[in-house]
Amino acid sequence: MKVVKTVKLYIGGQFVRTESGRSYSFNKPGTENQYMRLCQASRKDFRNAVEICRNSVSSWSSRSAYNRSQILYRMAEMCEGKRLEFSTIFKDCLDVTNDRAEKMVDEAIDSFVYYAGFCDKYQQISGSVNPVNGPFHNFTTPEPVGMTALIDSDEFNFGSLIDNICSILVGGNAMVVLLGSGCPAILAPLAEIFATSDLPSGVINLLTGHLDELKQFIATHREVRSVSFQNEREDVFFDMKEASIDNMKRMVPRHKNVKSLDNILNFVEYKTVWHPIGY
Amino acid sequence: MTKKKTDKKKVAKKKTAKKATKKVAKKTTKKMTKSSTKKKSVKGLVFDYDPAPESSAIITFKKKYDLFIGGKFVAPESGKYMTSINPATTESLARFAVASEKDVDTAVKAARKAYQTSWSKLSGAERGKYLYRIARILQERAREFAVLETMDGGKPIKESRDVDIPLAAAHFFYYAGWADKLEYAFPGKKVSSIGVCGQIIPWNFPLLMAAWKIAPALAAGNTIVIKPAEQTPLTALLLAEVCQEAELPEGVVNIITGAGETGAAIVNHKDVNKIAFTGSTAVGKLIAKSIAKTNKKLTLELGGKSANIIFEDAALDQAVEGIINGIYFNQGHVCCAGSRLLVEESVRDVVLKKLKKRMSTLRVGNPLDKNTDVGAINSKEQYDQITKMVAAGKKEGGEFYQAECSLPRKGYFHAPSYFAHQSASSLISRVEVFGPVLSISSFRTPDEAITKANDTNYGLAAGIWSEKGSKIHKTAGSLKAGIIWANTYNKFDPTSPFGGYFESGYGREGGLQGLHPYLEIK
Numbered sequence: 001m002k003v004v005k006t007v008k009l010y011i012g013g014q015f016v017r018t019e020s021g022r023s024y025s026f027n028k029p030g031t032e033n034q035y036m037r038l039c040q041a042s043r044k045d046f047r048n049a050v051e052i053c054r055n056s057v058s059s060w061s062s063r064s065a066y067n068r069s070q071i072l073y074r075m076a077e078m079c080e081g082k083r084l085e086f087s088t089i090f091k092d093c094l095d096v097t098n099d100r101a102e103k104m105v106d107e108a109i110d111s112f113v114y115y116a117g118f119c120d121k122y123q124q125i126s127g128s129v130n131p132v133n134g135p136f137h138n139f140t141t142p143e144p145v146g147m148t149a150l151i152d153s154d155e156f157n158f159g160s161l162i163d164n165i166c167s168i169l170v171g172g173n174a175m176v177v178l179l180g181s182g183c184p185a186i187l188a189p190l191a192e193i194f195a196t197s198d199l200p201s202g203v204i205n206l207l208t209g210h211l212d213e214l215k216q217f218i219a220t221h222r223e224v225r226s227v228s229f230q231n232e233r234e235d236v237f238f239d240m241k242e243a244s245i246d247n248m249k250r251m252v253p254r255h256k257n258v259k260s261l262d263n264i265l266n267f268v269e270y271k272t273v274w275h276p277i278g279y
Numbered sequence: 280m281t282k283k284k285t286d287k288k289k290v291a292k293k294k295t296a297k298k299a300t301k302k303v304a305k306k307t308t309k310k311m312t313k314s315s316t317k318k319k320s321v322k323g324l325v326f327d328y329d330p331a332p333e334s335s336a337i338i339t340f341k342k343k344y345d346l347f348i349g350g351k352f353v354a355p356e357s358g359k360y361m362t363s364i365n366p367a368t369t370e371s372l373a374r375f376a377v378a379s380e381k382d383v384d385t386a387v388k389a390a391r392k393a394y395q396t397s398w399s400k401l402s403g404a405e406r407g408k409y410l411y412r413i414a415r416i417l418q419e420r421a422r423e424f425a426v427l428e429t430m431d432g433g434k435p436i437k438e439s440r441d442v443d444i445p446l447a448a449a450h451f452f453y454y455a456g457w458a459d460k461l462e463y464a465f466p467g468k469k470v471s472s473i474g475v476c477g478q479i480i481p482w483n484f485p486l487l488m489a490a491w492k493i494a495p496a497l498a499a500g501n502t503i504v505i506k507p508a509e510q511t512p513l514t515a516l517l518l519a520e521v522c523q524e525a526e527l528p529e530g531v532v533n534i535i536t537g538a539g540e541t542g543a544a545i546v547n548h549k550d551v552n553k554i555a556f557t558g559s560t561a562v563g564k565l566i567a568k569s570i571a572k573t574n575k576k577l578t579l580e581l582g583g584k585s586a587n588i589i590f591e592d593a594a595l596d597q598a599v600e601g602i603i604n605g606i607y608f609n610q611g612h613v614c615c616a617g618s619r620l621l622v623e624e625s626v627r628d629v630v631l632k633k634l635k636k637r638m639s640t641l642r643v644g645n646p647l648d649k650n651t652d653v654g655a656i657n658s659k660e661q662y663d664q665i666t667k668m669v670a671a672g673k674k675e676g677g678e679f680y681q682a683e684c685s686l687p688r689k690g691y692f693h694a695p696s697y698f699a700h701q702s703a704s705s706l707i708s709r710v711e712v713f714g715p716v717l718s719i720s721s722f723r724t725p726d727e728a729i730t731k732a733n734d735t736n737y738g739l740a741a742g743i744w745s746e747k748g749s750k751i752h753k754t755a756g757s758l759k760a761g762i763i764w765a766n767t768y769n770k771f772d773p774t775s776p777f778g779g780y781f782e783s784g785y786g787r788e789g790g791l792q793g794l795h796p797y798l799e800i801k
Contacts, residue, residue, distance in 0.1 A: 125466075128791050132772035133449065140776050140792060146759075225781070242571035245564050247736065248579075248782045262800070269738075269780050270792050273755050275765040 006037035007184070009045060009208065010191035012052035013201025018045050018209075026185055029095050038184050041209035043217045049176045049205040054147040054223045056202030061144045061172030063200075065120035072119060072166060074197040076112035079105065079162075085189045086158070093183045094156060107159030114259045115166035122170065122264050135277040142268035144172035145250055146225035149218045151211065153230050153254075156182025160258060164230050165204065167263035173226070174203040178218070180231060184208040211236060219243035226250040226267055328642065331649040333436045337423050344375040344512065346382055346536065347519035349389035350529025356381045361538070363513055366433035366662075367646050367655035367690040375512045378535040383504070383544040386533040390475045390502040391550055393530030398502050399472060401528075403459030410455030410497060412525040417448040417490075420521070424514055428486055429646045431513040433655030433691070434609055436647050446771055447490035450789075453773035454494035457794060461499065464791055470798045472500030473576060474552035477545040479566075480515075481558045482508035482657050483612040483713075487771075488557050489515050491788045493532060494773075499797035501553070504533045504545055508558075510658045512536040546570060553577070555796065557614075560711075560737070560782050578786030578796040580614065580778055582711040583739030585760065586732035587617030587768065590725070591625045593744035597766065599633045602717070605742055605768040607641060607653055607695045611715040612661070614783075615740035617768050619708055620697075621728050624721045631699065631719070638682040638695050645687065653715060655690050662691035665714035672698050672707040672716075703734055711737075725750065729757045738780025742768045761787070 006023050008015040020042035025034045039045075060068070079086070086108075087101035096104070123141055130138040148168050152161055161179075168175050179187055187206050194204045207214075211231060218224060219240040227249055229237045234254075241251045252266045343360055345352040355376040363372045378386070398406070417424065421444045428439040461470050476496045480488035485507055496503050507515035519534045535541060539562075546554055546566050553576040556566050560581040567577060587605045589598045605617025622630050646654030656662040673679050677698035686692040697717035701708040708718040722728040732741055740762040743754050755763045761779040764770060771777065776787040786796045 126792075130772070130774040130776070130790055132770075132775050134770070134772070136767065136770065138772070138775050140790065145780075238572040242568060245567045245571060248564070248567070248785070250785070269761065270776050270778070270787050271755075271761060271763060272776050272790075273763040273765060274767055274770055274775070275751070276767050 004034060004036060006039065007188050007208065009039050009041055009049075010187065010194070010204075010206040011045070011049045012056075012205065013195060015191065018042055019048070020045065026093075028092060035093060036185055038187070038208040041178070041207040041214065043214065045207060045209075046176065046214055046217055047221070049207060050147065050221055050223050052202040053174045053176050053205050056200055057144065057146055057172070057174045059200040060169075060174055060203045063172075065123070068170070068172070069116050069119035071198050072112055072116035072169065075193050075199075076109050076116065078193040078197050079109050079112060082189045082193065086186065089183065089185050089189070090158070093185050104158040108162040111159055111162040111166055111259060115163075115170050115264075118170050118261070118264060122261060122268075125261060126265055126268070130272070132274075137275045137277055138272065140270050140272045142171065142265065143271045145267045145269050146173060147223055148173050148175045148226040148228060148267060149224050150175050150177040150228045151218070151231050152177060152180035153232060154180040154182050155232060156180060158186070160230070160256075163258045163263065164228055168228060168267050169204070170264045171267045173267050176205045176207060178207050178209060178211065178214060215240055216243060219249070220246060222247045224249060226252065228252040228266070230254050328650045330645070332645065333426055333429070333440075333647045333649055335426055335430060335647065338427050338430065340373045342374070344373055344516045344536070346376045346378050346386070347516065347522070347532075347534040348382070348386045348530075349392075349533070350523065350527075352519070355379065356385075361509060361536075363431055363511070364658070365430050366657055366659075367430075367687070369690055372430060373513060375516065375536045378506070378537040378541045378544075380544040382535060383541060383548060386504045386535050387475055387477075387545075387548050387550050389530035390504050390533050393528055394472075394474055394502040397528040398497075398531050399500055403461060403500070406497060406500065407455045407458035409525055409527050410451050410458060410494060413521055413527070414448045414451035414455060416521045416524055417444065417451065421445065421448070424486060424517060426647070427517060428511075428514050429654070432482060432485055432511045433646050433657050435651040435654040436649055437651065438609060438654075442771075443484055443487045446773070447486045450487075450490040450494045450773040454498040457495075458498040458500075461794070461798065464794050465798075465800050469801045470499075471801075473797060473799055474501060475550060476501045476503045476553045476555060476797065477548065477551040478503055478505040478555045479542045479545060479558065480505065480507055482510040483609060483614070485511040486514040486518065489518055491557075491777075492555050495788070495793050496555075496797050497531065499794060501797055502531045504535060504551070506535055506537065506542055506545060509536065509538040543569070551575065553796070556580070563784060576796065578778075578788070579784035580788060581739075581782065581784040582713075583614050583616070583737045583779060583783050584619055584709065584711055584735045585615055585617050585737070585740040585742070586619045586621050586735075586758075587742035588728050588732060588744065588754065589620070589622040589626065589630055590728075590743070590745040590747075590750065591623040592746050592750075593626075594746060594766075595626060595630060595633060598744040599630065599637050601742060601744055601764075601766070601768045602634055603637055603641070606717040607715050608769050610653055610656055610693070612657055612713055613769065615762060615769065616713075617740070617742045618712065618717060619732075619735075620717055620719045621731055622719065622721050623728070624723050627721045634697070635680065639684075641682055641684065641695055643682075643684050643686060643692060643694060653695060656693050656714060657691075659691055661713065662693065665693055665712060665716065668706070668710065668712050668714075669696065669716060672705070675706055677701060677705060677707055703731060709735070725754060729754060733757075733759045736782045739783035740764065740779070
């Protein structure tokens with residue numbers, strides 16, 4: 001007999017059940033066969049995750065760019081090690097061929113590697129030294145926007161999910177990810193990548209649950225500084241955009257760019273520093 | 280200094296003065312007797328400054344100012360006009376049109392037509408040449424603009440002459456050069472213009488804000504409809520004349536006046552592709568809400584409650600100048616004003632002593648006088664707002680201090696003030712006063728200073744005063760604000776991006792990063 005497990009949430013580096021004691025069934029596509037059970041994250045789970053996440057921003061943003069780069073590259077290595085586990089899940093849950101499943105893992109690994117290389121370069125490309133009219137040294141650098149919520153697509157695409165996670169990560173931000181309904185089963189092996197790649201705990205938190213239940217709380221939480229909305233439901237995006245204005249969150253709408261500097265720059269704020277020049 | 284000592288010094292100085300010329304001495308004595316009966320304008324000075332007014336003869340006011348739409352001045356459809364007041368005298372300066380929704384529609388149509396038929400067809404180099412022309416005309420008519428800006432808004436002529444107008448011209452000059460170099464701004468990307476931009480600007484830097492909005496928009500190939508604030512519409516309308524003089528294709532720049540309703544009509548117009556707003560956070564949020572369910576692009580430059588941190592190892596005299604410049608520049612009507620002074624406990628008393636002394640030498644009065652440091656509060660509403668907040672701050676039990684100075688009888692003037700020993704939760708240290716009112720508190724460690732500085736919903740600017748480089752860099756890196764002034768404050772430049780984190784807005788204006796909001800980047 002097969003043992004069916006309930007996948008737990010990943011909050012603050014720990015695997016935890018939802019405080020709400022609720023779970024739901026995830027079935028193989030087009031069947032009534034239960035593949036696994038998932039925790040249905042509540043408002044309180046989200047708030048717990050945000051609290052831990054916001055406190056972890058500085059532990060990540062204060063790492064040197066070289067160190068961040070190595071940790072992202074480590075994720076690629078850990079992902080490679082879990083190739084078989086991921087492709088099995090994709091074949092089971094998404095009804096894809098072995099080749100396609102392998103390709104999906106390849107895309108994710110490529111994204112990790114691509115963004116690993118950007119950690120110590122996007123500042124040089126997007127920052128500037130500004131030739132002001134006066135005896136001042138003046139320079140602009142991109143800084144992390146802070147705690148970000150990522151709302152994943154319901155049409156599962158491993159490559160873009162990793163692309164979106166990495167684009168937030170590169171700039172020194174921390175995040176709470178609400179996985180889409182397409183393949184939430186990846187939560188466990190994905191969390192294991194983050195747990196074993198020297199990423200400070202709490203920087204990435206993974207939740208499964210229902211967008212309709214959580215959207216309002218994500219949009220209005222005052223510690224959430226930015227929302228990457230990669231779900232296809234445009235009406236929900238506009239509702240959240242409206243509700244997010246109270247603390248002026250940076251709302252990043254769904255896009256199809258992969259492996260792009262622009263994706264990183266969606267999660268930075270430009271800081272300009274002036275200092276006089278003279279004896 | 281004891282009173283006796285001061286008097287002795289006065290006598291000594293008086294003697295020297297007598298030697299110089301009889302006439303001057305007489306005048307001084309006269310003044311002194313006058314000022315001893317009244318409150319003296321500048322404490323401790325023997326010689327008062329003679330008035331040095333800038334002549335307003337350079338300005339010819341029109342009877343009324345119409346809307347600038349499609350390259351021409353046209354009367355508003357409603358026939359309604361408002362009056363612009365000189366806040367230093369409370370006298371009316373001119374009447375200006377109130378644009379209705381219909382006028383806004385006409386303006387947007389003119390901008391759309393210009394976008395489609397002329398402006399987007401021009402090469403970047405040609406667009407740049409128009410912007411260069413505008414910059415040059417602004418420089419050539421600088422005196423006229425400065426005097427008008429001071430009369431309309433109450434800011435000291437020293438500031439409009441040396442800061443506002445030259446910077447406005449510099450902005451056009453800077454972005455002119457970008458018009459034919461956009462492909463270098465975002466290497467590897469294809470950039471294109473957005474379309475028609477609706478722009479709404481505030482009353483604190485009327486012409487400068489117009490330049491910040493118009494120059495990058497035009498350089499990027501967009502056309503615009505801009506609304507200056509109803510308190511200060513006149514320099515923007517003079518800029519309309521400059522556009523005509525520069526032979527800018529009609530409809531590229533449309534300048535329409537009116538109050539909040541006119542602004543709302545621009546924001547909600549269906550054919551506007553992008554909104555850029557500078558003003559209060561409350562209005563910024565309203566604008567963001569009203570277009571939240573559209574794909575209109577939005578940049579907002581909103582309020583602030585910026586911390587100015589003085590470490591014990593700072594050059595204290597310079598730091599005190601920085602405090603003054605941070606909060607009393609432009610009567611404190613500055614979104615990035617250093618309105619929260621955080622001073623290290625070990626030097627708090629000496630800094631406060633120096634600050635008081637320096638405040639006593641600030642000259643508050645006629646904005647057209649070239650010696651004036653602090654001019655008039657921009658409007659009666661703003662004056663009421665400031666006095667209301669000061670009263671609330673006093674009621675909360677804040678230790679209030681106001682510079683001793685005589686204020687003109689007419690007009691809206693507010694003496695430079697501060698509240699000392701403020702707690703982090705006090706009203707004056709949390710709410711943007713937008714006037715010459717400083718909140719002062721102290722700290723013991725750099726970490727405490729950073730925590731206190733970041734304890735705000737805003738994130739526009741911050742100041743750091745220290746002679747230790749590593750401390751400055753560490754602090755600058757930890758502050759959550761878009762602009763950090765280290766050992767300086769309130770400096771602006773077209774090449775330097777401006778804008779804030781959090782509730783201080785979205786996007787940057789100025790510099791390379793300031794092109795971003797006006798381009799489609801693919």
